[in-house]
Amino acid sequence: DTEVTQTPKHLVMGMTNKKSLKCEQHMGHRAMYWYKQKAKKPPELMFVYSYEKLSINESVPSRFSPECPNSSLLNLHLHALQPEDSALYLCASSLTGGPFSSPLHFGNGTRLTVT
């Protein structure tokens, strides 16, 4: 079992829907990440939060909106998505980032299908 919990496990949404992905960890980690993974491809970084502040946004379209309400929670709000946004969305956390980065711990992901 992973120590990073993502909900829901599967999500099907229409292009006009608004939905949210949730991620939670209770390991005391202060860096949290969103990655997107298409089939048979490596994960691609979307966002990084460090001490609850957005530190990296890898030019992600505004239809994806991250939120870090506290150090244990990370949300990804979805609105007006396109079918090509269908993918596995992975959340990860690490104790800290930067020069002495600790290992990243990944959740099992949310499988998103946009119809």
Added chain:
Amino acid sequence: KQEVTQIPAALSVPEGENLVLNCSFTDSAIYNLQWFRQDPGKGLTSLLLIQSSQREQTSGRLNASLDKSSGRSTLYIAASQPGDSATYLCAVTQSTGGGADGLTFGKGTHLIIQP
């Protein structure tokens, strides 16, 4: 821009063999390198993390080496077992001046261990 390459893309070997997976990266200014395994439809499990000042790390039957100056890492798996079948991903954390940094992944090696 950092590029991470993994060779081979796929590997199938009989149970019990020792094997080596290769990873190379173009920019040697990294904080660390991490090896993950990913089972189908699941998140990533961290196997080993090597800081840029280290040469190798060991965990059980796994040994990872790092030659930062030449931009190479290897993952050695001893006495392979069918349960080792998975996709193995190599990822590096870039030195961008502090804060939490995301990982750049290779495309992975799909490993099958035949019983």
